[in-house]
Amino acid sequence: MTATPQSSSVAPRSGPPEPVGAPPKRSGRPYGEWLLAALLLLPNLALLVIFTYRPLADNIRLSFTDWNISAPVAHYIGFDNYKTWWHDPNAHEVLKNTLIFTVATVGISMALGLALAILLDQQLRGRNLVRSAIFAPFVISGAAVGIAFQFVFDPNFGMIRDLFDRVGITVPDFYQRPGWALFMVTATYIWKNLGYTFVIYLAALQGRRADLDEAAEIDGASAWRRFTKVLLPQLRPTTFFLSITVLLNSVQVFDIINVMTRGGPQGYGTTTLVYQVYRETFVNSRAGYGATIATIMFLILLVITVVQVRVMDRGMRRD
Amino acid sequence: MDTTMSNKAKNGLGLVSIVIMIWTIIPLLWIVATSLKSDAALADPKQNVLGNFWPKDISWDNYKLIFSGGASDLFVPALWHSIIVCVVATVISVALATFCAYAISRLDFPGKKLILTSSLAVSFFPVIAMVTPLFNLWRQVGLFDTIPGLIIPYLALTLPLSIWTLSAFFQQIPWEMEQAAQVDGATSWQAFVKVVAPLAAPGVFTTAIIAFFTAWNDFVFSSNLTAQNAQTVPAALNFFTGASQFVQPTGAICAAAVIVTIPVVILVLVFQRRIVTGLTSGAVKG
Numbered sequence: 281m282t283a284t285p286q287s288s289s290v291a292p293r294s295g296p297p298e299p300v301g302a303p304p305k306r307s308g309r310p311y312g313e314w315l316l317a318a319l320l321l322l323p324n325l326a327l328l329v330i331f332t333y334r335p336l337a338d339n340i341r342l343s344f345t346d347w348n349i350s351a352p353v354a355h356y357i358g359f360d361n362y363k364t365w366w367h368d369p370n371a372h373e374v375l376k377n378t379l380i381f382t383v384a385t386v387g388i389s390m391a392l393g394l395a396l397a398i399l400l401d402q403q404l405r406g407r408n409l410v411r412s413a414i415f416a417p418f419v420i421s422g423a424a425v426g427i428a429f430q431f432v433f434d435p436n437f438g439m440i441r442d443l444f445d446r447v448g449i450t451v452p453d454f455y456q457r458p459g460w461a462l463f464m465v466t467a468t469y470i471w472k473n474l475g476y477t478f479v480i481y482l483a484a485l486q487g488r489r490a491d492l493d494e495a496a497e498i499d500g501a502s503a504w505r506r507f508t509k510v511l512l513p514q515l516r517p518t519t520f521f522l523s524i525t526v527l528l529n530s531v532q533v534f535d536i537i538n539v540m541t542r543g544g545p546q547g548y549g550t551t552t553l554v555y556q557v558y559r560e561t562f563v564n565s566r567a568g569y570g571a572t573i574a575t576i577m578f579l580i581l582l583v584i585t586v587v588q589v590r591v592m593d594r595g596m597r598r599d
Numbered sequence: 600m601d602t603t604m605s606n607k608a609k610n611g612l613g614l615v616s617i618v619i620m621i622w623t624i625i626p627l628l629w630i631v632a633t634s635l636k637s638d639a640a641l642a643d644p645k646q647n648v649l650g651n652f653w654p655k656d657i658s659w660d661n662y663k664l665i666f667s668g669g670a671s672d673l674f675v676p677a678l679w680h681s682i683i684v685c686v687v688a689t690v691i692s693v694a695l696a697t698f699c700a701y702a703i704s705r706l707d708f709p710g711k712k713l714i715l716t717s718s719l720a721v722s723f724f725p726v727i728a729m730v731t732p733l734f735n736l737w738r739q740v741g742l743f744d745t746i747p748g749l750i751i752p753y754l755a756l757t758l759p760l761s762i763w764t765l766s767a768f769f770q771q772i773p774w775e776m777e778q779a780a781q782v783d784g785a786t787s788w789q790a791f792v793k794v795v796a797p798l799a800a801p802g803v804f805t806t807a808i809i810a811f812f813t814a815w816n817d818f819v820f821s822s823n824l825t826a827q828n829a830q831t832v833p834a835a836l837n838f839f840t841g842a843s844q845f846v847q848p849t850g851a852i853c854a855a856a857v858i859v860t861i862p863v864v865i866l867v868l869v870f871q872r873r874i875v876t877g878l879t880s881g882a883v884k885g
Contacts, residue, residue, distance in 0.1 A: 314709075317702040320701060324695050324698065324718075325714070328718065328759070331729075331733070332729065332759075399619075416867050420863055421816040421860065421863070423837070425626075437644070439652075471622075482875075483879045528723065532726055535819070535833065538822070539837065557728070557731075558727060578725055578728060581723055
């Protein structure tokens, strides 16, 4: 190995003492080191550039064409697809669905995840089992989750129908009514994603300084004040991390919608941006238009993330 | 905390956690129960107990159907594809990410931040935006519906994640131990094998688990870049048909969903702590 040891970049530890003859930083063979780094990085960068960045650039190029997925050639048509999208009445419904689905999943799964994390941070019998049970849905395939909840919401023999029949309440047909169908896929995804927000919040709670909370308690602060003035500010970096990762994940949900509703009912009842890209590209064969929607989706995500980072930065500086 | 809590409050919290357990477990048990119902039990609630929930007589027909019966042509190859594609993709992705994370945390070269940022930035792109161009490219080069044609997108899917997670792990390794071993007379290779590898192994292993279940659960690539020769189980779930075309394949779908879920549930039960550490490594770094 040509690597020059970089003792100065590592925080001092209680381990073995620094050898006296250790070369100071950058005095070795920097070019050898650069060469090794390049060798180690090359396969990664090549893969990312060829199979991630290039297809994404290609997607933007295709968004300016009239490419039909079954046709060999695509013609350049400028911003026509973007104009079509702007006037597409379905696009508005899709945007609305995406907004409702995303805001609900981000908000509710984060709030519930925090509540559960606070609850299971306590000393309770069997809490490890409960923790695993809450976490498990997050790592289960979305397709399998979709199948499970298809039966939960089934209008004829589903679990929800069964439960509500007992107390004499008629449940709506979740598959036929667009608003209820959107509710159904949203609830299903919240169920799946809760495991993620829960474990991340729990890890943050376990890593926090409990003494602040105890001090506030001794000072006579109410539970609510301790929650809003002590706990929430401490959890702010975690909340920020979750708001970005949950948003990016929930905007991309495809499997649950595909398995449960295929974007319906009544046309676009549960179609979100991702699902519209799929429908236009692979169902309607309008691959150029699908690429346009994918590009628009990317731009929206980019803007939201930049705004989130800005807001968070300002919040951090104020503290 | 617990010392100040009364027994009554404890019991209340216990009750709440039981309710939560039921809320998370019941839908999963529902698939298990359905997969164990015979066609007759699926059609007739009287053959089931607990309000049509659990079958009185457990039937393995659905599992026979997917492993050796009418649905095996679809399910068995799909299961093999899932295993091969995900294992190969995980091994390659974690090996490459280890090189990359080692270089980032250990070597001195310009542009480190750019590499980390560019691998993280990938997660801001919608995955669906990669599908169409790859679909187009794969058809031109003959990779559509092939095993490598699915391994490559899974590398693209898991590599950024693995680089990010591993870099976070490697930042915490006391690298000066390697140097100390060399001073004590070990060769570079010995120092690497005896000192660095054992320190790095837990992080590499955790990253492998996360990469594996990310690939295992993928639906977007598999359902759009394969037809039958490389289709994985999550995508195949959509194409099930019953014993005859007039029978709803409900039981068979549930059996297949149970099989595809078992590996990840085992991973969670055994390695939950590690998985959580891996998932939070990005959060801690901020």
